[in-house]
Amino acid sequence: MTQDPKSAGGDYKEKIEIFLSCQDLVSKDMFSKTDAFVVDSKTGKFEEIGRTETIKLRVTSSHYKKHMDILFQNLFFFNIFFFAVHVNERDEYNPSFGKSFVVDFAFEEEQEVRFDVYDQDKNNAKSLKGQDFIGCCNMTLGEIMHASGNLYIFLFNDVVILQMTRMLLHKGKSMKNGSTKMCSRLTARIEVVAKCGHEGIVITFGGEHLASMDFFGKSDPFLEIYRMTNTQPLLVYRTEKIDNTEKPVWKPITISSQELCNSDPDRSLLLRVLDWDSNGSHELIGEVKTTLNALRKNFNVELENGKKKGKKVGTLKVVEFRSTPFFSFLDYVMGGIDLSLMVAIDFTASNGKPSHSQSLHHLSAQGTQYQLALRTIANTVSCYDSDQRFPVWGFASKKIVHFFSINFLLVLCTPCVGNKGGKIPHGDVMHVFPLNGNDMNPEVRGVYGIEEAYLNALAKVELFGPTLFYPILKKAVTLQRWLIPTSNIKLNITLC
Structure with missing residues (x-):
């Protein structure tokens, strides 16, 4: 069971x-x-x-x-x-x-x-x-x-x-x-609140031939929408008033199906059109009961007013109706979405020297604090990554000789943003670098590969600073543009 x-x-x-x-x-x-x-x-x-x-x-x-x-x-x-x-x-x-x-x-x-x-x-x-x-x-x-x-x-x-x-x-x-x-x-x-069936709704109401409730001029109509109960109706929306007209078209109403009818498309709704009065004594022009399902289908009905039986007081219609389903994360997963995890690890000196027990980079029997965080988050997200390959970078450290390959050294010698054509000298701060030493392909395989690349880099860099997120975020955005799939939906997550 x-x-x-x-x-x-x-x-x-x-x-x-x-x-x-x-x-x-x-x-x-x-x-x-x-x-x-x-x-x-x-x-x-x-x-x-x-x-x-x-x-x-x-x-x-x-x-x-x-x-x-x-x-x-x-x-x-x-x-x-x-x-x-x-x-x-x-x-x-x-x-x-x-x-x-x-x-x-x-x-x-x-x-x-x-x-x-x-x-x-x-x-x-x-x-x-x-x-x-x-x-x-x-x-x-x-x-x-x-x-x-x-x-x-x-x-x-x-x-x-x-x-x-x-x-x-x-x-x-x-x-x-x-x-x-x-x-x-x-x-x-x-x-x-209902747990399913939510959707976003944009609906535009209009009226025609609305009765005048004033001695002089036409009505100043506005619309109220109520969710029905077997006692007092629950007011869920009120439009703006439109001055002196018998053919109002109110501004589009943007509302969720949960707010409108608690996501029950057959839940009874009460629509009331009233004539606005400056002293608050608004007068009912007419009303009608309907449902969300009925509003979808060329809604155009006569309004009723119990005090004016047999007398036409106008019609209420839907000028435009649009709806968009609200999908849960589970809906996306079941629909084939793929999560692409990117990881960036902070090598700022403020984390503390790895040799100190209080450092976030201190290697204990359980691993460093960064490893513990990686296992918690990456193990969860990796379940939704189909190829199990993750780009991993570091930032805010100084490079130590012989750590990276010659190819990576050549990349570092290219002009950098903010250096006005100058070169990045050997040993200067690296604001973004691949932990596997391959700037053309910074991916590693599996969560274990992330930890392995991290520990390898930790032993061969000097913690420095300052902490700058822009270079790493720019790198992640650039890479995800290259990785946009042609068919499946992909959600890129950058873990810093």
């Missing part, structure tokens, strides 16, 4: 996708724009990796059309993550985030998450200082993944969606929205 590698020891990490939303948020300002961030880090040192668009929130007239700015700080104490998003939502105090986050869930680790919610007072400010703190909540990924506590599990077309909601606390106390009289809350929804 073959053992599942996941249960055979070692870390097991599953990729999960997190969607965030808030309910009944308290308002801190009279007027402001929506500009939200989600920050994840185990060290408290934040490193931003992305932001979504900014759209105003709509609030009730009883609160003078206030617009709230919300800023989220999401702190992983045991895993380093960082995200920044601009929040958007039309519904009063309940923003739903179109930006989702894919993170690793490690069963054996306690991955505690803290969400800090801020009302942003400074536009485009990367620092949290000066932002108005609303509240925070804590949960662990383990609590969400394991059906316990304030958790709900939704099954949708055999897809498990996990959800946890927590109250937001300010100085240890819950807060109530002045209008709804409900406590402010944050909801995290999780879906396990």
Whole structure:
């Protein structure tokens, strides 16, 4: 019986996708724009990796059309993550985030998450200082993944969606929205990322004969795409608005199938076309449900609006659709890719004299540190090299008399870059040289041949310097151009 590698020891990490939303948020300002961030880090040192668009929130007239700015700080104490998003939502105090986050869930680790919610007072400010703190909540990924506590599990077309909601606390106390009289809350929804079937998608949507939702002029339409569940749809993308038109063509959307439908081409999607309003009270023009598979096939459908039954509100169509499969390394290997390993060994004096036990070139019973590294990496990569022949060079050393062949000495006597036509004197620094002494064919056979050439060179060169990578990288690039195959795909790897 073959053992599942996941249960055979070692870390097991599953990729999960997190969607965030808030309910009944308290308002801190009279007027402001929506500009939200989600920050994840185990060290408290934040490193931003992305932001979504900014759209105003709509609030009730009883609160003078206030617009709230919300800023989220999401702190992983045991895993380093960082995200920044601009929040958007039309519904009063309940923003739903179109930006989702894919993170690793490690069963054996306690991955505690803290969400800090801020009302942003400074536009485009990367620092949290000066932002108005609303509240925070804590949960662990383990609590969400394991059906316990304030958790709900939704099954949708055999897809498990996990959800946890927590109250937001300010100085240890819950807060109530002045209008709804409900406590402010944050909801995290999780879906396990599909392991196969990923592809990159570029899709351009357009509309025709879109109904005007304004008293004067035409609509300012934009498009939202939702991934359907049996409860609240998950917003995955929102386009830009196009002013005053009934025939919009939005900018091409570049998205992965995982982001769009978790790589399920038959997963139901909701497409909504809305008329943009400056106060955030965007009005629905029409919507339609579809799938990724349907979008591929000359998609052109009538939009529906439940409030305007029997009245045409326009059509939505796909102007262009392109997809490119995402291949794994295993896919390439099974497809016949060949890895060509090139090795360059550092003979800089900073490595220490080989006679000293602390030197990386010191020969112990197990070999030098370079040999140990070679065995670890080269033994793995060599399995995917069909001819088992590897070019091996050294750099940053001085040559000792009688080491290399006459042919190699002739090569060294040619003009070098930066010497303006001069010759390389005997004994000067060699910034790139073949360990087998043959500049026309620096290859050796097998990993054993790499070690043999290395030890032979180590005994016959003087460690020197400085460490210059450009000459060796230039040599590797030049050689790989000569070795480009006519049929099989070849990936060249240079190990320095």
